[in-house]
Amino acid sequence: MTVLAFTWTEFFQQVAAGVRDGGIYAGLALALVLIYRSTRVINFAQGEMATFTTFVAWSLMNHGLSFWAAFPLVLLIAFAGGIAIERVVIRPVESAPVLTIVILTLGLALLLNGLMSVIWGGEEKQFKGPFSTRTIDVGGVPISIQDIGIVSVLVGLVVVLGLFFRYTKLGLGLRAAALNPASSRLAGVRVGWMLALGWGLAAVLGAVAGMMVAPIVFLDPNMMQTILLYAFAAAVLGGLDSPVGAVVGGILLGLTIDLLGRYVSWIGSTLKLPVALGLILVFLLVRPGGLFGRVAARRV
Amino acid sequence: MPLLELRGVEARYGAVKALHGVSLAVGEGELVAVLGANGAGKTTTLRAISGTVRRSGEVVFAGKKLPRRAEATARVGIAHVPEGRGTFMELSVWDNLRLGAYTQRGGLKEDAARVFGFFPRLEERRAQQAGTLSGGEQQMLALGRAMMARPKLLLLDEPSLGLAPLVVKEIFEVLRRMNADDGTAVLVVEQNARLALGAAARAYVLEVGRIVVEGPSEELQEDESVRKSYLGY
Numbered sequence: 245m246t247v248l249a250f251t252w253t254e255f256f257q258q259v260a261a262g263v264r265d266g267g268i269y270a271g272l273a274l275a276l277v278l279i280y281r282s283t284r285v286i287n288f289a290q291g292e293m294a295t296f297t298t299f300v301a302w303s304l305m306n307h308g309l310s311f312w313a314a315f316p317l318v319l320l321i322a323f324a325g326g327i328a329i330e331r332v333v334i335r336p337v338e339s340a341p342v343l344t345i346v347i348l349t350l351g352l353a354l355l356l357n358g359l360m361s362v363i364w365g366g367e368e369k370q371f372k373g374p375f376s377t378r379t380i381d382v383g384g385v386p387i388s389i390q391d392i393g394i395v396s397v398l399v400g401l402v403v404v405l406g407l408f409f410r411y412t413k414l415g416l417g418l419r420a421a422a423l424n425p426a427s428s429r430l431a432g433v434r435v436g437w438m439l440a441l442g443w444g445l446a447a448v449l450g451a452v453a454g455m456m457v458a459p460i461v462f463l464d465p466n467m468m469q470t471i472l473l474y475a476f477a478a479a480v481l482g483g484l485d486s487p488v489g490a491v492v493g494g495i496l497l498g499l500t501i502d503l504l505g506r507y508v509s510w511i512g513s514t515l516k517l518p519v520a521l522g523l524i525l526v527f528l529l530v531r532p533g534g535l536f537g538r539v540a541a542r543r544v
Numbered sequence: 545m546p547l548l549e550l551r552g553v554e555a556r557y558g559a560v561k562a563l564h565g566v567s568l569a570v571g572e573g574e575l576v577a578v579l580g581a582n583g584a585g586k587t588t589t590l591r592a593i594s595g596t597v598r599r600s601g602e603v604v605f606a607g608k609k610l611p612r613r614a615e616a617t618a619r620v621g622i623a624h625v626p627e628g629r630g631t632f633m634e635l636s637v638w639d640n641l642r643l644g645a646y647t648q649r650g651g652l653k654e655d656a657a658r659v660f661g662f663f664p665r666l667e668e669r670r671a672q673q674a675g676t677l678s679g680g681e682q683q684m685l686a687l688g689r690a691m692m693a694r695p696k697l698l699l700l701d702e703p704s705l706g707l708a709p710l711v712v713k714e715i716f717e718v719l720r721r722m723n724a725d726d727g728t729a730v731l732v733v734e735q736n737a738r739l740a741l742g743a744a745a746r747a748y749v750l751e752v753g754r755i756v757v758e759g760p761s762e763e764l765q766e767d768e769s770v771r772k773s774y775l776g777y
Binding site: 413416417419420423424426427428429430431432433434435 | 594596613614615618619623624626630631632633634635639642643644646647689693
């Protein structure tokens with residue numbers, strides 16, 4: 245194995261790529277957290293849902309729409325689709341044990357995967373992203389416009405979501421329904437709809453992550469599978485209960501594995517995933533709740 | 545016609561029947577107490593009204609059949625401060641109050657100002673996580689949350705539970721003012737009969753899921769047999 249010479253320029257390029265990858269993990273991790281914190285269900289179909297909506301984007305663009313014309317359409321479709329899945333698939337088993345619902349989401353993942361193969365075929369497709377891969381000079385370091393664009397879109401999305409949760413009534417209702425469904429009902433919050441809305445928002449996050457990652461990898465029905473693993477890891481690292489944790493966890497994870505893969509020669513690109521998971525395992529032994537997972541302080 | 549009327553209401557938890565046909569009424573702007581020993585069905589009576597336990601029998605509120613789902617009862621003007629107060633422990637005091645006003649449109653600032661007028665301590669702690677409040681402050685917050693909903697009827701479960709006498713006095717004073725100044729009807733469940741009869745105009749006494757005594761508070765207080773056998777003082 246050859247060891248390449250270290251340059252600061254390349255180091256910063258690696259950091260940019262790490263933040264970009266981490267941003268994508270963060271988007272998907274945030275989607276997982278949104279569903280987990282209101283229902284304690286880990287949605288194994290999150291990756292396939294994201295890929296499915298990315299295929300929808302691909303089809304729209306194939307019919308002549310530009311990326312930015314297709315983008316809002318796809319988000320709407322994802323939102324409606326997420327709500328529909330909750331109402332049709334999850335709602336009937338709402339009071340079933342969590343494990344039952346988790347297995348149902350696994351089934352849903354297989355179903356969506358099969359559907360994608362049937363509709364779009366199993367072979368890899370080129371997905372033309374909205375950003376040029378040209379580099380521009382950022383403080384002496386050439387960084388690709390694509391990396392900057394992806395990170396900006398994801399940061400924008402997270403900020404909008406954060407404001408929505410913090411300042412709108414609906415956002416407050418969503419938080420309340422996740423934390424204390426019984427009290428929320430007494431306050432007049434329609435808890436059932438809040439769960440559906442959570443699925444809708446999670447689907448939107450997944451769609452954005454999918455459309456951002458597709459130009460970097462190739463689009464095929466299994467595109468999000470490895471990424472979903474990283475997103476799980478990111479969510480657990482941040483604390484499955486914490487949206488902030490998912491974002492921080494995702495970016496930390498992206499940075500760590502990209503830098504380790506580049507600079508620790510025995511890790512390379514093949515051992516990135518196991519090393520990342522190993523690190524998280526060790527971390528969780530010290531802090532089982534994750535970085536931001538916390539138990540509310542209570543006094544009686 | 546009373547604001548709220550229950551006729552032959554039954555409720556059960558699985559196979560266990562908790563209410564065996566309860567009939568009671570609360571008039572517009574009236575303050576009514578429900579008394580009784582542990583397990584008599586006081587909490588269940590409130591839960592049957594707000595729709596947090598399955599019920600049968602007839603419940604009429606403001607001239608209409610009352611819906612059976614908690615979300616819906618909140619929307620027709622019933623605020624239920626449940627057993628354990630229902631505080632959103634992880635949220636700030638301010639967000640708890642915002643949730644109280646969830647069914648309201650506008651007027652958030654004015655309503656909050658009124659709550660802070662009653663309980664200045666909540667204003668000092670508005671950014672604090674509700675779970676870190678003392679028991680008394682949490683009870684104030686629970687009452688504040690209910691006030692934010694501008695209810696026609698307030699259902700209040702054991703407001704004195706676990707609180708220091710001074711705090712209890714403060715809570716009941718605010719309750720009295722909500723009732724007198726805003727005309728909010730109140731149905732309060734209390735273990736502490738003397739306290740409740742002091743505040744309420746009328747009272748019902750429950751025993752194993754049935755109403756056994758009812759009447760104006762003074763009469764219940766003066767009737768020695770009622771006091772000895774049901775109220776325990």
